[in-house]
Amino acid sequence: MAELPRQPLPAWRRAVLKVGSNLLAADGGGLTPDYAQALAAFIADSQAQGREVVLVSSGAVAAGRALLRARAVPMGDLAERQALAALGQAPMVALWQSLSARPVAQVLLTHDDLRNRRRYLNARATLRQLLAIEVLPVINENDTVAVDELKLGDNDNLAAIVAALVDADLLLIASDIDALHSADPRRDPDARPIPRVDEITPAVLAMAGGSGSAVGTGGMRTKLQAAQKAAAAGIATALFNGRDAATVxxxxxxELRGTLFIAGQSRMQARKYWLLHAxxxxxxxxxxxxxxxxxxxxxxxxxxGGVVEALGDFHRGDLVEVVDPSGRVVARGLSQYGAVDVRRLAGxxxxDIDDLLGYSYGPAIVHRDDLALVSA
Incomplete structure (x- = not known):
């Protein structure tokens, strides 16, 4: 089989690292630090360099199943899977805390948290604050309350959504395979590794196989879908073998020994385009x-202090235009406060925000990361 060349990672300041169940639990077994240790060391080294890492970790259901293995609890319906997820969340977070010198915070997200603009901003603000106080966020889907038709489905796609949510520069997907291959290497001896993908086309998607682990829900296809979502947000994705300590x-x-999925445009370009044209x-x-x-x-x-008035009726998280005294639109952005609150805060x-409102979503009406300037 052809060797994968080492290639430089894109420059990054903030990354989302997704770690799957197949790296944290043996098939049918409980959680193990065997592969998590090297990944935790990478996180710590990155933090020491002034970088920020958000961790999206699977493993809760596998941990819950292992705890009840002797009782042979079935996995037939949604309620049973949700119970196992609830049971396994604590040991999964405890594993990461045991490997991290920094405090670890669990954040459980649902489809509604990412669809509802107000809750989206709340989740974003929480994650930003956790990073600001040097805490490692460990994210998972809230399987305990999710329903099938509104489930995000797998943590690969959740990681891509979180990467856009926190304005990450890079999505890192730790897998049990070295890279994307031209075919499933477990079945095709002629499969060759693909070190770089400039665009995820139907032909690239056709290379994907199914899940390679009995404890995971994702496979190569979900990783390609995640890379596709990240690229649309201007975020590159690196897929690598999390079981290879040297690679980690x-x-x-x-340096990356794996597959690099290129983003067609920068993260800032993608976000500003959306703000300007949505x-x-x-x-x-x-x-x-x-x-x-x-x-x-x-x-x-x-x-x-710079606000004169709020025009119209908008809510926290809505996209609004910012106009100068002459009425010319100078910027567009997501308002951290609704129109009623903006009127009370103007000038x-x-x-004084907390005293005036009784609560605060932060010092800015529109944060600079949620703002795009309109060309004259």
């Missing part, structure tokens, strides 16, 4: 001349 160690040195109701926030100049200079958030200092 090389990641910390900026449908927007007839709602806007009028700002004073000073705020308009600060926004035009770039990398500034819209603070309450006030950020430190």
């Amino acid at each position: 160690q090389a990641l910390g040195q900026g 449908p927007c109701d007839a709602s806007s926030i009028r700002v004073d001349a000073g705020a308009a100049r600060a926004l035009a200079a770039g990398r500034a958030s819209l603070l309450p 006030r200092h950020s430190r």
